[in-house]
Amino acid sequence: xxxxxxxxxxxxxxxxxxxxxxxxxxxxxxxxxxxxxxxxxxxxxxxxxxxxxxxxxxxxxxxxxxxxxxxxxxxxxxxxxxxxxxxxxxxxxxxxxxxxxxxxxxxxxxxxxxxxxxxxxxxxxxxxxxxxxxxxxxxxxxxxxxxxxxxxxxxxxxxxxxxxxxxxxxxxxxxxxxxxxxxxxxxxxxxxxxxxxxxxxxxxxxxxxxxxxxxxxxxxxxxxxxxxxxxxxxxxxxxxxxxxxxxxxxxxxxxxxxxxxxxxxxxxxxxxxxxxxxxxxxxxxxxxxxxxxxxxxxxxxxxxxxxxxxxxxxxxxxxxxxxx
Amino acid sequence: xxxxxxxxxxxxxxxxxxxxxxxxxxxxxxxxxxxxxxxxxxxxxxxxxxxxxxxxxxxxxxxxxxxxxxxxxxxxxxxxxxxxxxxxxxxxxxxxxxxxxxxxxxxxxxxxxxxxxxxxxxxxxxxxxxxxxxxxxxxxxxxxxxxxxxxxxxxxxxxxxxxxxxxxxxxxxxxxxxxxxxxxxxxxxxxxxxxxxxxxxxxxxxxxxxxxxxxxxxxxxxxxxxxxxxxxxxxxxxxxxxxxxxxxxxxxxxxxxxxxxxxxxxxxxxxxxxxxxxxxxxxxxxxxxxxxxxxxxxxxxxxxxxxxxxxxxxxxxxxxxxxxx
Numbered sequence: 231x232x233x234x235x236x237x238x239x240x241x242x243x244x245x246x247x248x249x250x251x252x253x254x255x256x257x258x259x260x261x262x263x264x265x266x267x268x269x270x271x272x273x274x275x276x277x278x279x280x281x282x283x284x285x286x287x288x289x290x291x292x293x294x295x296x297x298x299x300x301x302x303x304x305x306x307x308x309x310x311x312x313x314x315x316x317x318x319x320x321x322x323x324x325x326x327x328x329x330x331x332x333x334x335x336x337x338x339x340x341x342x343x344x345x346x347x348x349x350x351x352x353x354x355x356x357x358x359x360x361x362x363x364x365x366x367x368x369x370x371x372x373x374x375x376x377x378x379x380x381x382x383x384x385x386x387x388x389x390x391x392x393x394x395x396x397x398x399x400x401x402x403x404x405x406x407x408x409x410x411x412x413x414x415x416x417x418x419x420x421x422x423x424x425x426x427x428x429x430x431x432x433x434x435x436x437x438x439x440x441x442x443x444x445x446x447x448x449x450x451x452x453x454x455x456x457x458x459x460x461x462x463x464x465x466x467x468x469x470x471x472x473x474x475x476x477x478x479x480x481x482x483x484x485x486x487x488x489x490x491x492x493x494x495x496x497x498x499x500x501x502x503x504x505x506x507x508x509x510x511x512x513x514x515x516x517x518x519x520x521x522x523x524x525x526x527x528x529x530x531x532x533x534x535x536x537x538x539x540x541x542x543x544x545x546x547x548x549x550x551x552x553x554x
Numbered sequence: 555x556x557x558x559x560x561x562x563x564x565x566x567x568x569x570x571x572x573x574x575x576x577x578x579x580x581x582x583x584x585x586x587x588x589x590x591x592x593x594x595x596x597x598x599x600x601x602x603x604x605x606x607x608x609x610x611x612x613x614x615x616x617x618x619x620x621x622x623x624x625x626x627x628x629x630x631x632x633x634x635x636x637x638x639x640x641x642x643x644x645x646x647x648x649x650x651x652x653x654x655x656x657x658x659x660x661x662x663x664x665x666x667x668x669x670x671x672x673x674x675x676x677x678x679x680x681x682x683x684x685x686x687x688x689x690x691x692x693x694x695x696x697x698x699x700x701x702x703x704x705x706x707x708x709x710x711x712x713x714x715x716x717x718x719x720x721x722x723x724x725x726x727x728x729x730x731x732x733x734x735x736x737x738x739x740x741x742x743x744x745x746x747x748x749x750x751x752x753x754x755x756x757x758x759x760x761x762x763x764x765x766x767x768x769x770x771x772x773x774x775x776x777x778x779x780x781x782x783x784x785x786x787x788x789x790x791x792x793x794x795x796x797x798x799x800x801x802x803x804x805x806x807x808x809x810x811x812x813x814x815x816x817x818x819x820x821x822x823x824x825x826x827x828x829x830x831x832x833x834x835x836x837x838x839x840x841x842x843x844x845x846x847x848x849x850x851x852x853x854x855x856x857x858x859x860x861x862x863x864x865x866x867x868x869x870x871x872x873x874x875x876x877x878x879x
Contacts, residue, residue: 286779288775288779316781316783317781318781319778319779319781320779320780320781320782321781324780325776325779325780327772327776327779332773333772333773333775334773335773335795336773336795336869336870336871337794337868337869337870338790338791338794339870346786346790347780347782350780350781350783351781382870382871384870384871399779399780
């Protein structure tokens, strides 16, 4: 494999609070190749978004990276100064947020927002920046882009606005895009269009994508590989088809079992009993063990190894399908 | 857009009519002007004659109608005390008040917005916290006390600035201005600060809280994620979004700067319309009082109209011109 676009190594994010230090991201590692789409799934609070924010250097204080490394195209970026990180944001790492209704400045025409981003990162003049803004809008499928470039965000529908947001994230041609729940706020009918658009643009340009979502359907449709997160840790990481068809971690098994598509024909969808523990109250060992039907004594001691006989995918003592 | 402006102008006219009516009927209770105008040696016949001369013997609706008819033509009657047309007196006095209000307004808006943005961006810094603490003084001290304190420090103790009057003025086309002479400018400083301090701290605290709110918005986060510079984020994206509520309050505050000028003008013996009004109240000079109140309400109404139009200039969401889709 050539050099990965992004390499996250044992990333730890901590939030100091009065009640003690919380770890919303705990030793997360993954690599991302050019043009690859990595889906990150998990429940709310599993650390999906926090990992993305840590990569792009936009953690809200007091959260901060306390361990591990983030390496972008061979360069370590988690230790860079704010000023140098700013030049990476937008230029080399783009970001797409959940709600297109609130991610655009309501008082500026979309063309102005695009042009300012392009002019900030690329050595082009005003006229060229505007021309590129129109082209960026055309690429994301905004009809009559040359006229719409002077429209304000409120003059677009939700799906169109998310296209504008995607154009903004991609306009300086970054090598990596972090899409944080890009379809959650949209109508179901628009979701598939947006995912298809994102997928096509990134394939064409060889842009790597971290697709954060809690929707397994979106993952199945778009991602090459999937990372399943639970309580700040990676539970399982592997190619989408394999993870969906042969989940190794009991948590993934539960998630896949709860998908309507995978459970077709079954009378009832599977349900994982209980709820994810709050960060301040994580059980020792594997955080999933109180809800796991396979849990034994070992699970309370340690999250468990990634066993080679199970493709090295899941951090579990007793991965599904390899039970001793 | 034109329909909106016409509607607002029409509404404004009604507001002015009502203000005029209320003001005019209130003055019937402030006292009898005839008592002040005639000395102790008056006879009942003198009183009757003066009443008839002033039109005070006529029924109230007739008086109000005459007042309105004159006001529309710019004729507010003759001052009981000075015996000269009120319009002329106000024209002489207005430049002093308007210049003072302009200086305080500029002081309040520029410093208020500047400090508000500063304290929001550096909200954990020492300087920002010191400014916020000091701003409590501006909000809580009454205007006359601030004026007296400033006079004590800068005029009495340090002897740097004049404590009363306008200094030398120059006539420019019927407008007496203090902007063109050194003593005129110096004389504007203390009353300008006194009058504008409250509004300045108010605007500053408002800008700060609005700015803090906006800085948490998603589009600011997205602007950060696009790698924009802090300056562009703070001033291009954040500040413009704080302006809509700020303009509302600021507009009303500018109105009250002119209205509150009464107190400051009294403290600094500033020869403006506020001082004129206070003297008119003491003498029950009804034409002057009525004209002053009408003038103030015209200003408030005009400022409100300008504020509404500014919304349109700033917020594109209010411009409904068939381009939605």
